[in-house]
Amino acid sequence: MTIYNLHIFDRNGTCLYYVEWNRRKSAGMSQSEEFKLMYGMIHSIKSFVSRISPTDLKDGFLNFKTNRYKLHFFETPSGLKIVINTDLGVGNIRDTLHQIYSNIYVEYVVRNPVCDLDKPITSELFQTKLDEFIRGLPFFPSRIN
């Protein structure tokens, strides 16, 4: 099992933070273009899901799978979106995504008086804490360390 990359988007679609661990293929476009494509896809999936759903949704879109990877999605009521790509062996990691939000983002970005909430995150403390947290997860890589 492994984790490929992580995106954090704010409510307006700006990519606040991006980090990758064991990614083996780039999307063949510039990073800013890739962020826009990723946000656009998430936004469309949300609207697609709410329209095609036979009943009312509570949490809405949770994750999708292809034959190579699995994308996990978590959104807070304020519109902050966390997107993690993992391989197929990973199950439901909604709790983990919620922990990233409540224990790391809120702790080290929201409570940091010098962090601007609508600008990309540059705080080193946040970056190291997030990296530590991800590397400590039970489903973090066996392949390339």
Added chain:
Amino acid sequence: MAIFSVYIINKAGGLIYQFDHNNTRPELEKTFAYPLNLMLKIYDDKVVVAFGECDGIKVGHCVLGINGITAEGRYLQDGREILEVLSSAENYPINIKFGRQKLSTNEKIMLASMFHSLFTIGSQLSPEPRSSGIELLETDVFKLHCHQTMTGIKFIVIADPRQTGVDVFIKRLYEIYADFALKNPFYSLDMPIRCDLFDTNLQQTIEQTERQGINTV
């Protein structure tokens, strides 16, 4: 346990078949006093709740009827405009029926081509080389299973998250498509499927899959 709907999309992203199965969309009726404590707006020629969720009425629900008269778009069946009826005080107390609007054929075609492009973007954004498009999309109330054949036709099944045997069902669906659409001399490729044998066989298979799903639990 249920299979909610089946979509078949051709290689260009056009919807060629759609089937809804036991879709019981929830409906809610409530009597209101003047003034109405909901904000309604016209969206896509329907009267939709924009603000003020209460008693199970959610944002996005639309007005399906007033005092037992069915709504047609933003008008009632008797020709009165819904927003006008709701704005005059003498019509109160008033009974309004809310619910999720059934998808129109146009919306289904639009959603199908939307999924077609999401499928492609899904494989483009892959962190691993040689990824396919979206095969399984999960939400809290349904799972969307998608199978793309070698020739680019997509079979999409929307089912309950607890429904088992959907992969087998999609394979069966492909067989039914091959047997009753492709082998039909009057069927032209990539065109909408209108064939009774296809319909009846599909329905049988759906019912069979649902029954088996119950047995394995």
